[in-house]
Amino acid sequence: MASAPPKSAPSSVRRKLWGSIRFAIGIGLFAYLAKSGIIDLDTLKRLSTAWPITLAALALMGVDVLMMSLRLSWLLQPHGLRLSLDKSLQLTFVSFFFTTFLPGSAGGALAKLFYAAKENEGRRTEIATVVIFDRAVGLFSLLILSLAFVPFFPRLIWEVTALRVLVVIVAVLTVGLLALLFVCLFDRSPANRAAWWILRRMPWSHLSDRVIRTLAFYRRSPGTFLAAFAASLVANFSVAAVAALAVLVLHPSYFSLKLFLVIPMGYIANSLPLTPGGLGVGETAFDSLFKLTGLGGGADALLCWRIWSLPIALLGLVYYLRGFGRSVHDGGSATDRSS
Secondary structure, eight states: OOOOOOOOHHHHHHHHHHHHHHHHHHHHHHHHHHHHTSSOTTGGGGGGGOHHHHHHHHHHHHHHHHHHHHHHHHHHGGGTEEEOHHHHHHHHHHHHHHHHHSBTTHHHHHHHHHHHHTTOTTOHHHHHHHHHHHHHHHHHHHHHHHHHTGGGOHHHHHHOHHHHHHHHHHHHHHHHHHHHHHHHHOTTSHHHHHHHHHHTTSTTHHHHHHHHHHHHGGGSOHHHHHHHHHHHHHHHHHHHHHHHHHHHHHOGGGOOTTHHHHHHHHHHHHTSTTSBTTTTHHHHHHHHHHHHTTOOOHHHHHHHHHHHHHHHHHHHHHHHHHOOOOOEEEOOBTTBOOO
């Protein structure tokens, strides 16, 4: 079984201590939500009789995993790197396991980065850059997905100040990521030249230079980036639909198109590295966001999503325990997308 490099004893103790504190915070928040009635554990019993919807939810989660796996595989190809669909699926399952049981989504991203870069000395900076860019594309598409439903509810957004502020924040983040992408992909723009001038005067200029050059590869294969972005939209819509199905099962009276306005925002909050898998934090965020739009059952919906995601996380645990060798190899092509 593959393992990460050894950590020093003090570092390991600190990491375990902070992990325990975050886990305790997550459990505390969850207990509070259950005791206050925000999470209705009795309502979750309805899942035992909702097998058709449960199967539909699991199928949608499978689509999410497949799209994320294809996205990383495609993004590596312009760099002459090949990641087969089988290996990419394994990486995604393992990262899902770490995302579920470690704070926020950072644990999953680090696990994916470690196994993707394994046995690729000399190209680790490129691979790490692509893995991080893969995450950025996912976040960007999640923000876009939320904004796509804004035109359907102009009056609601105008009347609810807190919701309007959230939409503005999402729009600013989207514009910021779009600007960063523009700077990286269009090297002849004035903004890009200014960024290069600044970065080359930093103490880590050599590393930043390699990162920007890695991202600049997508100028020559815009189709690869667009395909990855499309896969991200499908993946994020699928996972949003899973939470919507949870509302349909647990609180059918709250099932509404408004769910797709706030669910992506809730998933962003759930990914914050505060508690294992965002436990408690995500439920609180979902509950508050649902209430802003006049809906209820937000915390129950996310908890239901966690229950449905357990099979995927456990499959990731199986792959992790089995271990696997080198995943990324030389020989990929931007025009060859067959995995």
